[in-house]
Amino acid sequence: MKKNHYSRRTLLKGAAAAGLASAFPAPMIWAQDIKDITLRQFGTGVSNLNEVAQKVKEDLGFTLTMTALDSDAVTQRAATQPDSFDIADIEYWICKKVWPTGNLQAMDTSKIKNYDKIVGIFRSGKLTPESTVAQGTAPHTVGFTSGPGGKDFVQEESGWMTLIPTIYNADTLGIRPDLIGRPIESWTELLNPEFKGKASILDISSIGIMDAAMVCEAMGEITYGDKGNMTRGEIDRTMAIFTEAKKAGQFRAFWKTFDESVNLMASGEVVIQSMWSPAITAVKSRGIPCVYQPLKEGYRSWGGGIGLSARLDGLALEAAYEYINWYLSGWVGGFLMRQGYYSAVPETSKEFMSENEWGYWFEGKPAADTITNPQGQAMAQAGEVRDGGSFEERMGRVACWNSVMDENQYMVRKWNEFIAA
Amino acid sequence: MERILKSPNVTGWLLAAPLTLVLAAFLVLPIVMIVIVSFWTATDFSIVPAFSWENYAFLFGSEVTYRVFLNTFKYAAITWAVTLVLGFTVAYFLAFHVRSQTWQTALFLLCTIPFWTSNIIRMISWIPFLGRNGIANSTLISLGVIDEPLEWLLFSDFSVILAFVHLYTLFMVVPIFNTMMRIDRSLLEAASDAGASGFQTLWNVILPLTRPGIMIGSIFVITLVMGDFITVRFMSGSQAANVGRLISNDIALLQYPSASATAVVLLATVLLTIGILLRLVDIRKEL
Numbered sequence: 001m002k003k004n005h006y007s008r009r010t011l012l013k014g015a016a017a018a019g020l021a022s023a024f025p026a027p028m029i030w031a032q033d034i035k036d037i038t039l040r041q042f043g044t045g046v047s048n049l050n051e052v053a054q055k056v057k058e059d060l061g062f063t064l065t066m067t068a069l070d071s072d073a074v075t076q077r078a079a080t081q082p083d084s085f086d087i088a089d090i091e092y093w094i095c096k097k098v099w100p101t102g103n104l105q106a107m108d109t110s111k112i113k114n115y116d117k118i119v120g121i122f123r124s125g126k127l128t129p130e131s132t133v134a135q136g137t138a139p140h141t142v143g144f145t146s147g148p149g150g151k152d153f154v155q156e157e158s159g160w161m162t163l164i165p166t167i168y169n170a171d172t173l174g175i176r177p178d179l180i181g182r183p184i185e186s187w188t189e190l191l192n193p194e195f196k197g198k199a200s201i202l203d204i205s206s207i208g209i210m211d212a213a214m215v216c217e218a219m220g221e222i223t224y225g226d227k228g229n230m231t232r233g234e235i236d237r238t239m240a241i242f243t244e245a246k247k248a249g250q251f252r253a254f255w256k257t258f259d260e261s262v263n264l265m266a267s268g269e270v271v272i273q274s275m276w277s278p279a280i281t282a283v284k285s286r287g288i289p290c291v292y293q294p295l296k297e298g299y300r301s302w303g304g305g306i307g308l309s310a311r312l313d314g315l316a317l318e319a320a321y322e323y324i325n326w327y328l329s330g331w332v333g334g335f336l337m338r339q340g341y342y343s344a345v346p347e348t349s350k351e352f353m354s355e356n357e358w359g360y361w362f363e364g365k366p367a368a369d370t371i372t373n374p375q376g377q378a379m380a381q382a383g384e385v386r387d388g389g390s391f392e393e394r395m396g397r398v399a400c401w402n403s404v405m406d407e408n409q410y411m412v413r414k415w416n417e418f419i420a421a
Numbered sequence: 422m423e424r425i426l427k428s429p430n431v432t433g434w435l436l437a438a439p440l441t442l443v444l445a446a447f448l449v450l451p452i453v454m455i456v457i458v459s460f461w462t463a464t465d466f467s468i469v470p471a472f473s474w475e476n477y478a479f480l481f482g483s484e485v486t487y488r489v490f491l492n493t494f495k496y497a498a499i500t501w502a503v504t505l506v507l508g509f510t511v512a513y514f515l516a517f518h519v520r521s522q523t524w525q526t527a528l529f530l531l532c533t534i535p536f537w538t539s540n541i542i543r544m545i546s547w548i549p550f551l552g553r554n555g556i557a558n559s560t561l562i563s564l565g566v567i568d569e570p571l572e573w574l575l576f577s578d579f580s581v582i583l584a585f586v587h588l589y590t591l592f593m594v595v596p597i598f599n600t601m602m603r604i605d606r607s608l609l610e611a612a613s614d615a616g617a618s619g620f621q622t623l624w625n626v627i628l629p630l631t632r633p634g635i636m637i638g639s640i641f642v643i644t645l646v647m648g649d650f651i652t653v654r655f656m657s658g659s660q661a662a663n664v665g666r667l668i669s670n671d672i673a674l675l676q677y678p679s680a681s682a683t684a685v686v687l688l689a690t691v692l693l694t695i696g697i698l699l700r701l702v703d704i705r706k707e708l
Binding site for chain 2: 070072073075076079197200203205246251252253254255256263267268269409412413416417419420
């Protein structure tokens with residue numbers, strides 16, 4: 001490991017320098033040593049981008065290695081192999097599972113320069129002072145712990161964060177407007193017999209059940225206490241409705257990976273399905289019409305953040321804080337926003353986006369000119385408006401956050417039965 | 422010392438030792454671990470050593486288990502039957518109809534061409550072919566055979582079995598072809614001299630003599646199909662389940678003990694099936 005390269009003495013020097021560095025942030029005394037540091041980040045594919053690693057090398061000088069895994073594997077690794085990573089890029093519901101293992105360390109918010117500018121969702125839980133907190137594992141409920149070494153969650157802004165929020169979005173159903181040919185307004189349409197054999201839902205139990213719950217609630221069949229934490233009875237009734245639909249041939253297929261969802265939609269096998277935002281753009285970039293349809297019952301939302309391994313210390317820890325501050329300082333935010341996600345500190349990202357881009361992605365204004373993604377591919381033509389509108393319109397209408405339930409094991413078994421039915 | 426080493430007893434043990442050690446370390450030990458873990462319990466993110474029958478109780482208490490095992494057997498049986506007929510026919514053609522050895526080799530190599538690519542690619546390439554707007558449907562529509570695209574071509578039991586047959590027929594062809602090549606040709610002449618028709622020769626001479634090959638092929642196909650999970654997942658569009666998928670779902674959700682229990686039951690089932698097959702033919706005697 002890289003750490004062993006330092007003797008005790010240089011480590012102490014490093015710590016002292018780091019202390020100095022945080023007191024006087026601008027001149028980095030340890031600038032020579034930092035280029036030897038390698039931080040190992042792993043996480044789900046969404047934000048594990050090679051462009052970010054390259055930019056880190058340019059801007060900060062140290063090396064960031066990225067490993068992308070699916071969310072199950074990420075959970076597993078964060079929970080069982082704390083030595084295999086320095087930085088975990090995980091979702092908040094994964095944090096709820098992993099935090100109690102003590103494999104991540106609490107982060108001091110006083111070292112986070114842009115902490116005050118982080119959107120309310122991740123701090124008080126409210127986007128605006130008037131908004132209500134959605135159901136499920138809302139990020140702020142698992143975002144803070146009692147102090148360094150804490151394994152619990154606290155509900156107020158304690159100054160010690162479990163994850164530093166980085167990326168989030170509001171998910172809904174994707175549709176093929178050309179093959180449907182009429183407006184779609186409600187989650188109930190997923191089980192509409194009109195789309196028999198042409199619907200799909202994702203086969204990742206913790207998220208799939210939430211989409212299923214949105215549908216059942218919209219149908220008026222079930223009223224949930226908390227869609228993100230269902231009772232056994234609610235799980236049974238939800239799965240019963242979906243099993244019946246499955247047996248009647250409602251679903252063409254279930255998907256588990258991003259690519260599968262893109263192929264199902266692009267080939268026309270499926271015309272309405274649960275989908276993720278970049279999958280929509282992937283379909284669109286093939287020249288096939290595809291809409292991320294806003295629905296009247298609201299969105300199912302998710303958020304991710306960066307967590308630090310409990311084993312991280314000394315110079316590497318300071319480098320990690322440097323990385324976090326850099327992450328929130330705008331460049332990454334702009335990069336992510338250009339793909340349709342949101343940044344935790346939108347105002348810093350604004351400086352890294354053109355007025356047209358900011359207007360289209362964040363403010364929901366019609367594009368003044370062609371909108372391109374970071375790879376240069378055209379995403380929208382002049383005059384087009386983002387599906388769902390502005391940041392406030394989309395994030396303000398979150399009905400439920402991705403979550404992990406108390407009855408998780410029971411739910412998983414029921415989900416397996418549904419797949420086998 | 423030298424005398425000890427030269428004793429046939431010791432030499433025998435020493436010669437057998439490397440294989441024994443390799444098998445013990447890489448086959449027996451992992452299986453023992455799986456059996457042990459199957460009695461452990463799990464929380465959301467960790468597994469806890471214990472001695473609990475809970476995993477087995479849940480497995481045998483759930484109606485889903487029986488349905489999934491039944492489905493696994495169904496896939497295995499249908500795939501076995503189809504690959505047997507196909508494999509036997511192909512091997513028969515290669516062994517008895519193709520006279521020149523050059524052609525035999527050439528045609529045999531031809532059979533292996535699909536194996537030059539990964540089996541995932543071979544499997545996935547069926548998806549665009551069988552899809553609603555795929556080549557199969559558009560061809561049938563343009564020929565006027567059907568008016569509406571056939572939905573059951575893809576993401577159905579049909580497509581799962583089609584992929585299995587495509588992937589595993591060669592495992593049937595090779596051993597059958599091999600045993601057929603060892604059949605003494607004079608036996609066929611004798612049968613014909615004794616007045617047997619072609620079909621009678623096939624049924625009474627060739628078939629009994631190729632039984633070991635058929636049995637080896639069957640063991641390949643049945644164990645491969647019963648242990649598969651990826652083909653079922655992709656070709657059924659995740660809509661069908663077999664035992665392999667139960668195990669892989671459990672692993673994905675960190676439920677290792679429950680996955681181990683399912684694996685142990687699957688292992689026992691497969692061993693039992695093979696045991697029954699071996700009762701029918703004594704492979705060692707006939708090879």
